[in-house]
Amino acid sequence: ILNVEQSPQSLHVQEGDSTNFTCSFPSSNFYALHWYRWETAKSPEALFVMTLNGDEKKKGRISATLNTKEGYSYLYIKGSQPEDSATYLCALILTGGGNKLTFGTGTQLKVEL
Amino acid sequence: ETGVTQTPRHLVMGMTNKKSLKCEQHLGHNAMYWYKQSAKKPLELMFVYSLEERVENNSVPSRFSPECPNSSHLFLHLHTLQPEDSALYLCASSQAFQAPNYGYTFGSGTRLTVV
Numbered sequence: 001i002l003n004v005e006q007s008p009q010s011l012h013v014q015e016g017d018s019t020n021f022t023c024s025f026p027s028s029n030f031y032a033l034h035w036y037r038w039e040t041a042k043s044p045e046a047l048f049v050m051t052l053n054g055d056e057k058k059k060g061r062i063s064a065t066l067n068t069k070e071g072y073s074y075l076y077i078k079g080s081q082p083e084d085s086a087t088y089l090c091a092l093i094l095t096g097g098g099n100k101l102t103f104g105t106g107t108q109l110k111v112e113l
Numbered sequence: 114e115t116g117v118t119q120t121p122r123h124l125v126m127g128m129t130n131k132k133s134l135k136c137e138q139h140l141g142h143n144a145m146y147w148y149k150q151s152a153k154k155p156l157e158l159m160f161v162y163s164l165e166e167r168v169e170n171n172s173v174p175s176r177f178s179p180e181c182p183n184s185s186h187l188f189l190h191l192h193t194l195q196p197e198d199s200a201l202y203l204c205a206s207s208q209a210f211q212a213p214n215y216g217y218t219f220g221s222g223t224r225l226t227v228v
Contacts, residue, residue: 031213041221043117043221043222046217046218051213089155089156093213098161099144099217100161100210101217102158103156104155
């Protein structure tokens with residue numbers, strides 16, 4: 001069984017705070033890591049696809065880093081806003097597995113005024 | 114709208130009913146997926162279709178039967194379900210099954226309740 005772990009499970013922050021969460025995964029047979037943002041009652045939305053060790057990607061106030069040797073990725077949100085409230089999912093693709101994602105359980109973020 | 118449309122949004126069915134979930138995409142994607150999300154569990158892959166051929170069947174019980182008549186449409190036929198099958202069923206598509214550098218585009222899901 002492939003384990004993709006996300007921590008923390010949930011997080012409450014104040015508007016303007018910066019925050020980060022972790023995705024841990026087995027480092028063998030790594031091919032790619034995806035991050036998704038899932039707002040309640042909407043569809044999960046792709047944020048980043050990361051493939052190379054040391055990759056850093058950025059989209060507005062959100063950024064992500066990848067360490068394939070030690071098997072983790074961090075997602076950072078700078079200056080959190082209420083509209084950032086969502087569940088953030090990471091998902092792993094292994095080599096030779098095609099575009100088949102194994103998801104973590106997600107980090108639920110709530111940004112309060 | 115993401116470009117992946119799922120119907121219905123909500124479905125309540127009895128254990129002896131037969132129903133179908135529908136997913137449609139006009140993004141030109143060649144791969145389509147069914148995922149299931151049960152409470153407190155991660156999204157679980159059920160089926161993958163690539164160019165209308167099933168390439169993955171993730172040990173799903175036969176009471177779930179997928180169908181992909183063309184690259185734009187994907188169905189999940191349901192019959193004699195159990196209450197534990199109640200979950201959110203998400204459809205997704207991607208550029209190609211052999212192109213893992215592209216993210217998925219998801220539909221909004223069908224919330225299924227089996228009574």
